[in-house]
Amino acid sequence: MKFSRKVEVCGLSPVRKFYPCEVAAAARGIQVHHLNIGQPDIETPEVFFDAVRNFEDKVVAYAPAPGIPAFLEAVRDYYQRLGCEISCDDILATFGGSEALQMIMSCILDDGDEVLVPEPYYPNYDTFIRITGGVIRPIPTTAEESYHYADRSRIEPLINEHTRAILITNPGNPTGVVLSEEERRTMVDIAKEHDLFLISDEVYREIVYGGRRVSTMLEYDDAAENIVVVDSVSKRFSATGTRVGTLVTRNKQLILEASKLCQSRLCIATLEQAGAAAMYNLLKSDYYADVLSQYEQRKDMLVESLSKLPGVTFNSPEGAFYIMATLPVDDAEKLQYFLLEEFDDQGETVMFTPAEGSYSNPADGRNKIRIAYVTNPADIARGVEILGRGIEAYNARKA
Amino acid sequence: MKFSRKVEVCGLSPVRKFYPCEVAAAARGIQVHHLNIGQPDIETPEVFFDAVRNFEDKVVAYAPAPGIPAFLEAVRDYYQRLGCEISCDDILATFGGSEALQMIMSCILDDGDEVLVPEPYYPNYDTFIRITGGVIRPIPTTAEESYHYADRSRIEPLINEHTRAILITNPGNPTGVVLSEEERRTMVDIAKEHDLFLISDEVYREIVYGGRRVSTMLEYDDAAENIVVVDSVSKRFSATGTRVGTLVTRNKQLILEASKLCQSRLCIATLEQAGAAAMYNLLKSDYYADVLSQYEQRKDMLVESLSKLPGVTFNSPEGAFYIMATLPVDDAEKLQYFLLEEFDDQGETVMFTPAEGSYSNPADGRNKIRIAYVTNPADIARGVEILGRGIEAYNARKA
Numbered sequence: 162m163k164f165s166r167k168v169e170v171c172g173l174s175p176v177r178k179f180y181p182c183e184v185a186a187a188a189r190g191i192q193v194h195h196l197n198i199g200q201p202d203i204e205t206p207e208v209f210f211d212a213v214r215n216f217e218d219k220v221v222a223y224a225p226a227p228g229i230p231a232f233l234e235a236v237r238d239y240y241q242r243l244g245c246e247i248s249c250d251d252i253l254a255t256f257g258g259s260e261a262l263q264m265i266m267s268c269i270l271d272d273g274d275e276v277l278v279p280e281p282y283y284p285n286y287d288t289f290i291r292i293t294g295g296v297i298r299p300i301p302t303t304a305e306e307s308y309h310y311a312d313r314s315r316i317e318p319l320i321n322e323h324t325r326a327i328l329i330t331n332p333g334n335p336t337g338v339v340l341s342e343e344e345r346r347t348m349v350d351i352a353k354e355h356d357l358f359l360i361s362d363e364v365y366r367e368i369v370y371g372g373r374r375v376s377t378m379l380e381y382d383d384a385a386e387n388i389v390v391v392d393s394v395s396k397r398f399s400a401t402g403t404r405v406g407t408l409v410t411r412n413k414q415l416i417l418e419a420s421k422l423c424q425s426r427l428c429i430a431t432l433e434q435a436g437a438a439a440m441y442n443l444l445k446s447d448y449y450a451d452v453l454s455q456y457e458q459r460k461d462m463l464v465e466s467l468s469k470l471p472g473v474t475f476n477s478p479e480g481a482f483y484i485m486a487t488l489p490v491d492d493a494e495k496l497q498y499f500l501l502e503e504f505d506d507q508g509e510t511v512m513f514t515p516a517e518g519s520y521s522n523p524a525d526g527r528n529k530i531r532i533a534y535v536t537n538p539a540d541i542a543r544g545v546e547i548l549g550r551g552i553e554a555y556n557a558r559k560a
Numbered sequence: 561m562k563f564s565r566k567v568e569v570c571g572l573s574p575v576r577k578f579y580p581c582e583v584a585a586a587a588r589g590i591q592v593h594h595l596n597i598g599q600p601d602i603e604t605p606e607v608f609f610d611a612v613r614n615f616e617d618k619v620v621a622y623a624p625a626p627g628i629p630a631f632l633e634a635v636r637d638y639y640q641r642l643g644c645e646i647s648c649d650d651i652l653a654t655f656g657g658s659e660a661l662q663m664i665m666s667c668i669l670d671d672g673d674e675v676l677v678p679e680p681y682y683p684n685y686d687t688f689i690r691i692t693g694g695v696i697r698p699i700p701t702t703a704e705e706s707y708h709y710a711d712r713s714r715i716e717p718l719i720n721e722h723t724r725a726i727l728i729t730n731p732g733n734p735t736g737v738v739l740s741e742e743e744r745r746t747m748v749d750i751a752k753e754h755d756l757f758l759i760s761d762e763v764y765r766e767i768v769y770g771g772r773r774v775s776t777m778l779e780y781d782d783a784a785e786n787i788v789v790v791d792s793v794s795k796r797f798s799a800t801g802t803r804v805g806t807l808v809t810r811n812k813q814l815i816l817e818a819s820k821l822c823q824s825r826l827c828i829a830t831l832e833q834a835g836a837a838a839m840y841n842l843l844k845s846d847y848y849a850d851v852l853s854q855y856e857q858r859k860d861m862l863v864e865s866l867s868k869l870p871g872v873t874f875n876s877p878e879g880a881f882y883i884m885a886t887l888p889v890d891d892a893e894k895l896q897y898f899l900l901e902e903f904d905d906q907g908e909t910v911m912f913t914p915a916e917g918s919y920s921n922p923a924d925g926r927n928k929i930r931i932a933y934v935t936n937p938a939d940i941a942r943g944v945e946i947l948g949r950g951i952e953a954y955n956a957r958k959a
Contacts, residue, residue: 162757162785163724164817165692168667174823177625204618213831214613219603221801226576256655256803259825267691268567272671288824292666293564294693325562358561386561402620402830404655418563424573425687426658430829431801432612 171288175518182501183512191505194544197512199334199482201535203399203452208439213432224428227420228254228407232434235441236392236407242445245379253408253419254429258364258393261408262289265360265389268418269325270295276360277319277327279310281485281519281526283334283362298324299521304476304487308336311344316351326358327351331378332365335485335519335531337478339369345378352387358415359384364393364406365481367449368456373479385411396482398440399452405429405437456482462538466545470552484532485516490552493517493530499558500551511547570687574917581900582911590904593943596911598733598881600934602798602851607838612831623827626819627653627806631833634840635791635806641844644778652807652818653828657763657792660807661688664725664759664788667817669694674722675759678709680884680925682733682761683917697723698920703875703886707735710743715750725757726750730777731764734884734918734930736877738768744777751786757814758783763792763805764880766848767855772878784810795881797839798851804828804836855881861937865944869951883931884915889951892916892929898957899950910946 176198183193227233233249240247255261262285270276272294278286280299290297298319302308310316316327329348332339340348352359361378369375378388393406408419463484464477472489490496493515500510514533516526534541575597582592626632632648639646654660661684669675671693677685679698689696697718701707709715715726728747731738739747751758760777768774777787792805807818862883863876871888889895892914899909913932915925933940 162755162811162814163668164813165666165668165670165673167670167692168817168820171817171820171824173820174625177823198622200619200621202619205620209620210615216609220599220601221604221608221799222599223597223800226573256659256828257825260655263825267564269562269564271564271566272693274564285824285826288820292821292824293566294671356561400620401622402827404827404829412561414563415561418567418570421567421570421572421687422691424576425570425684425691426656426662427684428801428803429655430803430832432831433829 167292167294171291172518175284176514179497179501179512182498186501186510190508192509194509194511194540194547195536196532196541196544196548197514199396199533199535200401201396201399201482202537203455205400206398206440206443206448208443209398209400209403209436212436212439216432216435221431224431224434226423226428228252228429229431229434232438235438236409239441239444240377240379240409243375243377243380245377247379247409247411251409251411251416253416253423254434255406255408256429257395257404258362258391258406259285259289261391261406262286262362264408264419264422265391266290266293266295267422268415269358273323274325275321275323276325277316279308279329280521281335281516281529283330284518286328287518295325297521302336302338304474304485307476308333308338308485309344311340311347313347313351320355320357324355324357326360328360328362330362332369332480334365334481335483335516337476337481337483337485339373339479345376349378349381349384349388353384357387358389359387360389360391362391364391364396366392367397368453368482369480370457370460371479379409387412389415394437394440400440403433403436405433456534459534459538459541462541463532463534463545466542470545470549482534484534485529486532487529488552490528490555492527496552496555499555504551504554506547506550509543509547511544511551513548566691566693570690571917574683575913578896578900578911581897585900585909589907591908593908593910593939593946594935595931595940595943595947596913598795598932598934599800600795600798600881601936602854604799605797605839605842605847607842608797608799608802608835611835611838615831615834620830623830623833625822625827627651627828628830628833631837634837635808638840638843639776639778639808642774642776642779644776646778646808646810650808650810650815652815652822653833654805654807655828656794656803657761657790657805658684660790660805661685661761663807663818663821664790665689665692665694666821667814668724668757672722673724674720676715676718676723676726678707678728678732679920680734680915680918680928682729685727686917694724696920701735703873703884706875707732707737707884708743710739710746712746712750719754719756723754723756725759727759727761729761731768731879733764733880734882734915736875736880736882736884738772738878744775748777748780748783748787752783756786757788758786759788759790761790763790763795765791766796767852767881768879769856769859770878778808786811788814793836793839799839802832802835804832855933858933858937858940861940862931862933862944865941869944869948881933883933884928885931886928887951889927889954891926895951895954898954903950903953905946905949908942908946910943910950912947
């Protein structure tokens with residue numbers, strides 16, 4: 162039987178491909194430190210579990226296709242506290258930020274259409290875009306420029322008649338870049354002038370360091386038709402397994418087109434929406450201050466530990482909970498296999514995410530990795546120590 | 561901004577388009593009887609709520625992309641009890657049967673590819689297929705033939721170089737058709753001989769009347785590469801709002817391609833999978849006998865009530881919980897608007913699903929409706945009584 166050309170050009174997840182080796186290492190008694198997956202160890206808020214436990218209906222019935230009113234209202238109120246006048250009709254509840262992205266791409270891309278994406282990017286964007294027949298046109302960024310990209314001279318030459326949208330992650334995954342007010346304005350202006358969607362994936366919104374303001378692209382009322390925000394409870398509330406996200410836009414036509422897709426899959430999970438509503442309402446309090454300070458400590462520990470490794474270069478992140486690092490090795494994937502299959506430091510080893518999948522040309526990411534700092538500072542420091550010893554052993558073995 | 565050609569040819573849900581009129585009727589104090597939506601009133605099994613309440617982790621973390629082991633094992637064991645030797649690697653957990661269908665279509669269809677579907681069909685199939693660039697080629701069926709379709713002379717002339725799959729719902733929605741053993745074998749043979757996928761949506765599997773055997777297309781070992789089964793806990797366990805489905809196939813390449821899509825959206829909800837595993841394990845007992853007898857009573861009541869309406873023709877269903885009926889009116893959608901906006905019988909009115917969305921050529925379904933029998937027998941009888949009086953009033957008004 163024949164498979165679609167669209168799925169054949171998609172790849173398997175670079176985060177998950179080392180899983181069999183990890184299982185084998187664990188079976189040999191090796192303790193594996195995880196600097197690879199963005200799965201925070203911070204507890205999911207108790208209000209989520211309370212809401213799920215207190216569900217009183219005897220039947221877990223279909224929810225309305227766009228979301229249950231309590232959830233949509235909690236999201237609307239949250240954005241209003243951020244200063245954005247949106248209504249419940251501007252919001253669609255989705256299966257995580259992932260489904261919001263899938264729906265947006267299905268609504269706007271035909272075969273051969275292009276989406277501009279700052280590179281390195283979140284690897285799953287590639288699948289969301291390719292499965293609709295579209296393709297990523299990368300906006301190159303560099304560690305030397307702290308991964309900033311918002312200037313016209315870099316972006317406008319990439320726009321052509323196939324360009325449909327610019328997709329950014331702000332705060333950035335995997336780079337940790339956070340756009341300044343001026344840079345955000347530039348991105349909005351480019352989208353407006355070229356009649357493009359500006360899709361802003363803001364699932365790390367609250368995780369910004371150095372006193373930066375928590376912001377959203379929805380603030381720009383003059384580009385309401387262009388701006389589409391993707392959001393999720395996953396990272397914000399350490400609730401990745403609940404799969405509740407949102408697509409938010411004041412573009413009425415996009416809401417209508419995406420509603421066709423929402424209706425076709427009927428609804429997202431009823432209980433999880435009740436729990437998610439309770440979590441959004443937590444943000445009325447100072448709940449986030451403590452979470453943010455934990456991530457800031459973790460970032461500081463990672464930056465300090467990583468600075469000690471000879472030949473490793475990286476940028477201190479401005480937001481989110483990842484660092485992109487360049488390693489003094491020929492191939493980070495080969496290093497990862499070596500660390501899982503041939504190496505240990507006192508019975509321990511470490512995993513990270515090789516960055517090839519974050520680049521259109523995989524060779525550009527060959528000696529680069531993404532490190533997630535979502536566990537306790539001592540574990541992070543130990544993981545980096547093992548990484549340093551692993552790099553030494555890997556290079557010594559080859560020499 | 562431009563939208564994709566693919567989404568532009570998709571439609572809004574015919575089940576949900578009358579919602580604003582329903583809200584307005586309720587606001588006028590009219591009680592609305594629901595014969596339109598397949599939302600059973602049977603209680604979701606207590607084991608689901610127990611599993612969700614007893615979730616002990618402090619963090620609702622990502623599940624594995626293909627599903628949690630407890631869920632996959634429960635599904636595998638269930639199929640083994642049905643006599644099918646499948647392994648956990650043949651199963652992917654999906655956001656309801658809906659996502660399984662979306663994934664399958666994305667994996668096999670490019671622009672212009674065709675899927676054969678017996679008509680009338682479940683309207684959302686049209687969206688799942690069109691959003692990938694594909695198109696439905698209908699296999700016409702009639703009430704006079706009890707909606708049966710499994711004969712070569714009807715199907716083979718429809719197969720051409722664009723045909724990629726045959727998609728059936730068995731037991732059928734909206735027709736209630738249940739294929740005989742011989743008919744199932746015919747469908748399998750056609751798929752094999754023409755190198756097509758046979759996608760069998762079996763979400764109503766247990767709901768078969770008259771002592772028919774509970775069966776699945778996975779029984780045909782000689783066509784393991786061709787057969788793909790879509791399943792869900794929604795209808796079987798009256799748990800539509802949990803959004804847990806499965807894609808099951810022994811076609812390893814399809815599992816690999818679909819895994820790319822599973823990995824890109826990370827996982828389905830963790831808690832709901834634990835609850836779904838507990839529900840599948842219920843089927844080790846005689847749990848279903850009672851559920852089935854309730855549906856059989858409801859079907860009998862609907863058949864009896866509907867038989868009293870002059871000019872209404874229909875077929876007694878063999879499975880699932882819907883009846884397709886032909887009404888003595890010019891246009892079932894106009895009748896539905898009339899019933900919601902201008903009519904009441906002692907302060908009550910009724911909703912059904914006009915069948916236009918179940919036909920490639922909407923005119924073929926103009927005087928047809930789908931009735932769901934998922935509430936208690938007295939409500940069903942009263943709903944049908946109102947329908948009869950509404951038809952009279954509608955036709956009298958026009959005359």
